Amino acid sequence: MKHKETTLTKTLAIILNYLDGNLEPDSNVVNYQTANDLKEKLDLTLPDEGVALEALIPIVESYLNYSVRTGSTQFFNLLFSGSSIPGIIAEMVTSATNTTMHTYDVAPVATLMEIELIKKLTSLVGFKEAEGLMVTGGSNANLIGMLCGRHQVLPEAKLQGLGNNQLVAFVSDQAHYSYLKAANLLGIGIKNLVKVKSGVDGKMIPAALEAAIQQSLSEEKTPFFVGATAGTTVLGAFDPLPTLAEITRKYGLWLHVDAAWGGPVLFSEKHQHLLAGSELVDSFTWDGHKLMGVPLICSAILVKQKGLLSEACSGGGTDYLFHDDENDLYNLGTKSLQCGRRVDALKLWLCWKYYGKKGYDQLVNHLFDLANYATEYIRRCDNLELIAEPQFLNICFRYIPKDEPLDATGLDQLNLDIRNRLFHSGTAFVNYAHYQGLVMIRLILANPELQKTDLETFFHNLLNAGKLVESVKG
Amino acid sequence: MKHKETTLTKTLAIILNYLDGNLEPDSNVVNYQTANDLKEKLDLTLPDEGVALEALIPIVESYLNYSVRTGSTQFFNLLFSGSSIPGIIAEMVTSATNTTMHTYDVAPVATLMEIELIKKLTSLVGFKEAEGLMVTGGSNANLIGMLCGRHQVLPEAKLQGLGNNQLVAFVSDQAHYSYLKAANLLGIGIKNLVKVKSGVDGKMIPAALEAAIQQSLSEEKTPFFVGATAGTTVLGAFDPLPTLAEITRKYGLWLHVDAAWGGPVLFSEKHQHLLAGSELVDSFTWDGHKLMGVPLICSAILVKQKGLLSEACSGGGTDYLFHDDENDLYNLGTKSLQCGRRVDALKLWLCWKYYGKKGYDQLVNHLFDLANYATEYIRRCDNLELIAEPQFLNICFRYIPKDEPLDATGLDQLNLDIRNRLFHSGTAFVNYAHYQGLVMIRLILANPELQKTDLETFFHNLLNAGKLVESVKG
Numbered sequence: 011m012k013h014k015e016t017t018l019t020k021t022l023a024i025i026l027n028y029l030d031g032n033l034e035p036d037s038n039v040v041n042y043q044t045a046n047d048l049k050e051k052l053d054l055t056l057p058d059e060g061v062a063l064e065a066l067i068p069i070v071e072s073y074l075n076y077s078v079r080t081g082s083t084q085f086f087n088l089l090f091s092g093s094s095i096p097g098i099i100a101e102m103v104t105s106a107t108n109t110t111m112h113t114y115d116v117a118p119v120a121t122l123m124e125i126e127l128i129k130k131l132t133s134l135v136g137f138k139e140a141e142g143l144m145v146t147g148g149s150n151a152n153l154i155g156m157l158c159g160r161h162q163v164l165p166e167a168k169l170q171g172l173g174n175n176q177l178v179a180f181v182s183d184q185a186h187y188s189y190l191k192a193a194n195l196l197g198i199g200i201k202n203l204v205k206v207k208s209g210v211d212g213k214m215i216p217a218a219l220e221a222a223i224q225q226s227l228s229e230e231k232t233p234f235f236v237g238a239t240a241g242t243t244v245l246g247a248f249d250p251l252p253t254l255a256e257i258t259r260k261y262g263l264w265l266h267v268d269a270a271w272g273g274p275v276l277f278s279e280k281h282q283h284l285l286a287g288s289e290l291v292d293s294f295t296w297d298g299h300k301l302m303g304v305p306l307i308c309s310a311i312l313v314k315q316k317g318l319l320s321e322a323c324s325g326g327g328t329d330y331l332f333h334d335d336e337n338d339l340y341n342l343g344t345k346s347l348q349c350g351r352r353v354d355a356l357k358l359w360l361c362w363k364y365y366g367k368k369g370y371d372q373l374v375n376h377l378f379d380l381a382n383y384a385t386e387y388i389r390r391c392d393n394l395e396l397i398a399e400p401q402f403l404n405i406c407f408r409y410i411p412k413d414e415p416l417d418a419t420g421l422d423q424l425n426l427d428i429r430n431r432l433f434h435s436g437t438a439f440v441n442y443a444h445y446q447g448l449v450m451i452r453l454i455l456a457n458p459e460l461q462k463t464d465l466e467t468f469f470h471n472l473l474n475a476g477k478l479v480e481s482v483k484g
Numbered sequence: 485m486k487h488k489e490t491t492l493t494k495t496l497a498i499i500l501n502y503l504d505g506n507l508e509p510d511s512n513v514v515n516y517q518t519a520n521d522l523k524e525k526l527d528l529t530l531p532d533e534g535v536a537l538e539a540l541i542p543i544v545e546s547y548l549n550y551s552v553r554t555g556s557t558q559f560f561n562l563l564f565s566g567s568s569i570p571g572i573i574a575e576m577v578t579s580a581t582n583t584t585m586h587t588y589d590v591a592p593v594a595t596l597m598e599i600e601l602i603k604k605l606t607s608l609v610g611f612k613e614a615e616g617l618m619v620t621g622g623s624n625a626n627l628i629g630m631l632c633g634r635h636q637v638l639p640e641a642k643l644q645g646l647g648n649n650q651l652v653a654f655v656s657d658q659a660h661y662s663y664l665k666a667a668n669l670l671g672i673g674i675k676n677l678v679k680v681k682s683g684v685d686g687k688m689i690p691a692a693l694e695a696a697i698q699q700s701l702s703e704e705k706t707p708f709f710v711g712a713t714a715g716t717t718v719l720g721a722f723d724p725l726p727t728l729a730e731i732t733r734k735y736g737l738w739l740h741v742d743a744a745w746g747g748p749v750l751f752s753e754k755h756q757h758l759l760a761g762s763e764l765v766d767s768f769t770w771d772g773h774k775l776m777g778v779p780l781i782c783s784a785i786l787v788k789q790k791g792l793l794s795e796a797c798s799g800g801g802t803d804y805l806f807h808d809d810e811n812d813l814y815n816l817g818t819k820s821l822q823c824g825r826r827v828d829a830l831k832l833w834l835c836w837k838y839y840g841k842k843g844y845d846q847l848v849n850h851l852f853d854l855a856n857y858a859t860e861y862i863r864r865c866d867n868l869e870l871i872a873e874p875q876f877l878n879i880c881f882r883y884i885p886k887d888e889p890l891d892a893t894g895l896d897q898l899n900l901d902i903r904n905r906l907f908h909s910g911t912a913f914v915n916y917a918h919y920q921g922l923v924m925i926r927l928i929l930a931n932p933e934l935q936k937t938d939l940e941t942f943f944h945n946l947l948n949a950g951k952l953v954e955s956v957k958g
Binding site: 014015017018019021022025026028029043044045048049052054055056057058059060061063065066069070072073074076077078079080081087088090092093095096097098099100101102103104105106107108109110114115116117118119120121122123126127130146147148149150153157167168169170171172173174176177186187188189190191194195196197198199200201202297299305306307323324325337339340347348349350351352353356359360362363364365366367368369433 | 488489491492493495496499500502503514517518519522523526528529530531532533534535537539540543544546547548550551552553554555561562564566567569570571572573574575576577578579580581582583584588589590591592593594595596597600601604620621622623624627631641642643644645646647648650651660661662663664665668669670671672673674675676771773779780781797798799811813814821822823824825826827830833834836837838839840841842843907
């Protein structure tokens with residue numbers, strides 16, 4: 011018992027120290043090692059004989075030493091950054107009270123918290139009599155959205171299978187790849203997921219959608235689902251929901267929106283217009299682990315038509331778990347594709363309590379301000395070129411040499427080299443993407459601790475790396 | 485910063501106190517409240533204005549106060565119990581280093597740990613050149629097993645959809661309900677999941693399986709998948725894998741085994757015979773969160789044929805995340821149905837390091853010994869009746885009044901009342917199930933701290949509850 015207390019206390023001290031390091035200017039964002047090097051440095055083999063509890067401490071220390079500091083203000087790589095203290099508190103409690111969410115009886119408080127969260131989220135979206143559930147990720151929520159759409163158009167598929175129906179789904183060419191996986195899983199087939207053209211702004215073109223729907227009808231197929239995106243992964247584009255909703259209503263299709271990245275704009279009075287028309291969709295993917303300071307995974311699927319989620323997802327009777335009783339309404343497992351389901355509600359609930367709706371409003375506005383600042387910085391700098399007009403918290407740009415112009419391939423390679431130099435040296439972790447045939451750097455602003463000076467540091471380091479790479483090549 | 489340290493330290497102190505309470509004889513397993521009562525007791529509404537970090541402490545205290553003590557030695561309700569200290573340490577670190585498992589670059593150590601774990605698990609199962617991945621639960625692993633089977637028989641479905649193929653899958657009538665959900669999701673249809681009869685021991689009857697396969701062939705359908713179970717949820721039965729494998733080989737079907745509950749018998753030299761033939765299956769569901777002291781969720785899918793998992797699951801190209809580079813082999817996201825994927829490897833790795841293979845061997849043997857003890861106790865007691873011969877850690881029995889015999893309905897109700905009285909009073913949390921038309925109590929032994937005296941306490945309380953319920957009714 012003493013060992014338990016000492017080891018947990020020591021772990022917490024190490025973690026506190028690690029977290030402080032995230033904001034220290036001289037901490038590297040990563041102590042980069044190739045997989046082969048890291049395998050030599052760490053002994054990760056698992057023993058026959060166990061070890062003492064205290065022997066886990068040096069392992070935790072190595073783990074932290076080689077982990078990526080996602081909470082560093084020089085981490086711009088993914089659509090999330092670090093985690094908040096309420097999130098960490100929640101995960102400590104969640105692991106110590108380890109339970110599953112399938113029935114109220116084994117997770118009473120977490121169940122009520124999840125119900126409250128779903129109520130709040132559906133109300134933000136503008137749904138009235140809706141239902142929803144926390145699921146295993148944004149990809150999973152998109153899958154369930156498509157499943158609900160399939161169930162609406164072909165309810166008999168649940169029992170009989172798809173039969174010879176050629177269902178067709180539509181997403182933009184900028185949509186997340188989880189839609190492809192969903193089309194595969196659901197038996198629809200990836201070729202029956204039509205990628206509708208987007209404009210230069212990355213938004214789905216409604217006329218192209220309608221043409222694609224008519225094309226599939228003319229081929230005697232069954233269009234059933236449009237998967238819109240609010241905040242695409244590369245450009246941060248928001249598809250025009252009101253126009254898409256008119257089209258889906260006209261043809262009787264299910265309209266889902268993947269707002270895993272963009273959803274939290276609904277907190278901001280200033281920026282919620284980006285998600286105008288959210289109340290018109292049939293289902294909605296929400297990620298708490300992206301802009302809300304909640305550790306992964308924290309996702310929800312929200313469905314406007316009450317009852318449909320349970321109908322589409324339930325597998326049919328099992329009575330060893332679900333007993334009709336006075337708490338039956340609260341047995342969330344009946345809506346779920348999972349049996350054992352982790353408590354993800356406590357962490358979102360505690361974060362929300364801590365920040366409040368207003369705190370999230372401020373956070374979103376703060377990040378938008380930084381996005382403007384970064385954009386202006388790029389515009390002012392001769393060595394940097396904006397690739398697309400930023401619409402959200404994704405800033406896509408590239409480095410351009412001032413003196414000696416490079417051809418397209420050379421420019422791509424130069425930007426790759428700069429990005430890798432920043433990453434491998436631990437100076438900054440930013441991602442790149444291919445867009446319209448060229449390589450660009452994708453700067454994502456998701457860290458609530460981020461300040462203008464951090465952006466200045468980033469650009470300063472990037473410009474230096476650019477000069478260095480140029481000089482090596484020159 | 486000071487607040488952060490104080491609040492996290494206070495949280496840890498509260499958690500340590502809570503954990504100590506799990507093993508105190510006078511702690512109730514639950515402070516039971518109906519959902520309506522609990523809603524009145526707790527204010528779970530979410531505010532517009534945030535609160536101070538310290539204000540989360542009383543919320544954590546209420547959360548713990550109304551949580552079910554799954555780590556109590558009177559918690560026999562589900563196929564897991566509590567969580568271990570290494571598991572809690574891991575979750576603290578995981579939340580503080582919050583990252584995703586899709587590429588090596590953002591989760592270097594966790595990726596190598598996951599690869600090591602998969603190697604260990606596949607070797608326990610007896611696979612040679614296998615692959616595997618940590619997934620979002622046992623249900624999800626069963627789904628992926630069925631997806632691999634579908635991909636093997638009908639690889640064109642990934643791109644083209646199922647078309648007019650009538651795929652048929654087979655499980656026993658004791659199998660987990662996740663197979664139903666998988667048949668729905670994959671477009672196969674629940675009616676095309678044939679429930680093969682099991683014997684009184686709860687094991688699938690091979691002759692019945694073969695008859696069912698032949699029946700589906702005679703209907704010109706396409707049998708493709710057998711989902712066996714190692715450790716059924718109700719009786720803890722293990723399907724006879726060697727015989728099933730002969731049949732699936734004969735007809736060219738995919739053989740999956742759901743060993744979410746039974747898998748860890750492979751650690752035990754004494755009991756691994758229950759999973760004899762595990763190396764003959766094509767895919768295998770492993771849950772770390774059931775018998776290994778790992779907090780939920782910790783599951784893996786293991787696939788014998790290398791390459792098939794990635795082929796069946798990948799959605800097709802996305803280059804904003806997966807860049808061909810020197811670490812490409814280590815980018816586990818290419819095998820996954822998820823994009824953002826939580827680090828579940830650290831907790832299983834740390835638990836394994838702590839217990840060692842031998843520790844798990846001892847744990848499994850210890851729980852089997854207790855299962856024997858409970859069985860003998862029931863046999864010796866006039867008021868208790870064993871419903872099925874225990875094969876694993878599930879003890880199914882019921883209370884029988886000694887003096888005044890009851891009819892079937894009365895006996896069912898009496899057992900329900902006893903179970904609910906134990907639960908609502910917080911004395912013990914044990915589940916019940918319907919089996920062969922009667923209600924029985926299902927005692928699950930999964931807590932590593934469990935001792936014979938705890939079982940004596942449980943039976944003592946159950947017998948008292950029985951007498952009390954009888955006297956109230958009498």
